[in-house]
Amino acid sequence: MKFDTKVVHSTLHNRSIKSKTTPIYQTSAFSFSSLEELEGFYEGKSPYLYTRSGNPNTDELGAMTAALEDAPAGVAAASGLGAILAGILAVTETGGHIVAAEDIYGGTYHLLNEELKTFGITISFADFSNPEEIENSITPETKLLYSESITNPFLRVEDIKGMVAIARKHGIRTMIDNTFATPYLLNPYKEGVDIVAHSATKYIGGHSDVTAGVTTGSEELMEKARNKVINLGLNLSPHEAWLTVRGCKTLSLRMKQQCRNAEKLAEALDGYDGVKKVYYPKTASEKGNGAIVTIELSEERDIHRFFTGLDWVKIVPTLAGVETTVSYPQGTSHRALSEEARSKIGVNARVVRISVGIEDEEDIIKAFRDAVDSSK
Numbered sequence: 001m002k003f004d005t006k007v008v009h010s011t012l013h014n015r016s017i018k019s020k021t022t023p024i025y026q027t028s029a030f031s032f033s034s035l036e037e038l039e040g041f042y043e044g045k046s047p048y049l050y051t052r053s054g055n056p057n058t059d060e061l062g063a064m065t066a067a068l069e070d071a072p073a074g075v076a077a078a079s080g081l082g083a084i085l086a087g088i089l090a091v092t093e094t095g096g097h098i099v100a101a102e103d104i105y106g107g108t109y110h111l112l113n114e115e116l117k118t119f120g121i122t123i124s125f126a127d128f129s130n131p132e133e134i135e136n137s138i139t140p141e142t143k144l145l146y147s148e149s150i151t152n153p154f155l156r157v158e159d160i161k162g163m164v165a166i167a168r169k170h171g172i173r174t175m176i177d178n179t180f181a182t183p184y185l186l187n188p189y190k191e192g193v194d195i196v197a198h199s200a201t202k203y204i205g206g207h208s209d210v211t212a213g214v215t216t217g218s219e220e221l222m223e224k225a226r227n228k229v230i231n232l233g234l235n236l237s238p239h240e241a242w243l244t245v246r247g248c249k250t251l252s253l254r255m256k257q258q259c260r261n262a263e264k265l266a267e268a269l270d271g272y273d274g275v276k277k278v279y280y281p282k283t284a285s286e287k288g289n290g291a292i293v294t295i296e297l298s299e300e301r302d303i304h305r306f307f308t309g310l311d312w313v314k315i316v317p318t319l320a321g322v323e324t325t326v327s328y329p330q331g332t333s334h335r336a337l338s339e340e341a342r343s344k345i346g347v348n349a350r351v352v353r354i355s356v357g358i359e360d361e362e363d364i365i366k367a368f369r370d371a372v373d374s375s376k
C-alpha cells in the first residue's frame, strides 16, 4: 500500500476488543465488505447503515431509558424538544388536535403553540388540575392529552391516573414529559401513559454537559417516533449519547441525595423572613418529591440583591446538574409566554427556581438564607 492509501486504512481492524464500557461509535456510517452483507441490512441481519438512521450509542440510551421506565422501547433524540416532537408526531401523524396542560415547560409551550401549526396540528391549553376543563377541551379531532409529571416551575404533581382515565374514556392517547420526576421517582408508562418523554439534558444526563432527549413507549409508537427522528434529522450524536449513558448510571445516587437536600432546603425556607412562599411537592412519589424547589420572595425584597447575594450558587438557565443552581423563570424559561399567560400560572418577577444539587445540605441552606437576608 502507498502512503496515501495507508493513511486512511490504518485504523484498528480488530473489532472484538472486550472493553468494559461501550465504545463510542463516532461514525457517520457503517461499512460493508460485500453486496450480500449490505443487502443483509435491509433483511434485518445487521442493525446499522447510517448514523442518522441508527447508531449503537444512541440505541443504548434509548434502550436504557426504556428499561428504567419499564416501557418496551425508547428512541434518543438531539434534545428534549426533539424527543417530544418525535413522540407527538408518532401519535398525531397527519394532524389533529392536542389538549395540553397550560403550565408546561416554556419551550414545549412554544413548540405546541407555534411550531406544530406547520404539521397541521391544533392545540388547546387547559388547567389539568381541573378534570372538567380537560374534558371540555376534548373535541372529535383530539388525539392526545399532554402534560408533565411534575410541572415547571410550580411543581404541580400531575394526576396521571386521572388523566389516563379521561383519555381512555375518549379513546385518545396520553403523553407525559417525565423530566422533573425522572424514572427514579415516577414511571408514567406503568400507569398507562402511552408516551413518556425526557429532556435527558437534565437528570438522565445529570452533569449539564449534554443536550439530549429520549422518548419511550410501545414498540409500535416508538417505531413511528424513530422514523420521525430519522426523517426530520432529530438524531443525537453518538458522543452525546455516550456521555448521557455514562451520566445516567448514577441517576439513583444523585436523585437520593438531591431529593433529600431539596426537602431540607424547602423546610428551611418555609416561613423564613423574606420568603413569601415555598413550592415543593409533598406526595410526588414514595421515594421522594424531586430536587427542584421554587420560591417567591416577599414584595418588599429586591430580586437583584437576592441574586447577587448568592455566594457560590450560580444563575444558570437549566436544572438537574450535580451543582445547586438557580434560574429566573420570568427572564428565561417562561420568557416566550405573554404577560397574561405568565400571570395566569403565577410566574412573576419575584419567583426563583432552585435546582438542588448533591452538595452538603447545610451549605445549601446557608447560601439561600444569606441571599434572602441580603435582599432586604
Ligand SMILES: *Cc1c(COP(=O)(O)O)cnc(C)c1O
Pocket: 079, 080, 081, 082, 105, 107, 108, 148, 152, 177, 179, 180, 199, 200, 201, 202, 211, 212, 213
Ligand atoms: C429542559 C426541558 C425540556 C426541553 O429539553 P431540551 O433538552 O432543552 O430540548 C422539556 N421539558 C422539560 C420539563 C424541561 O425541563
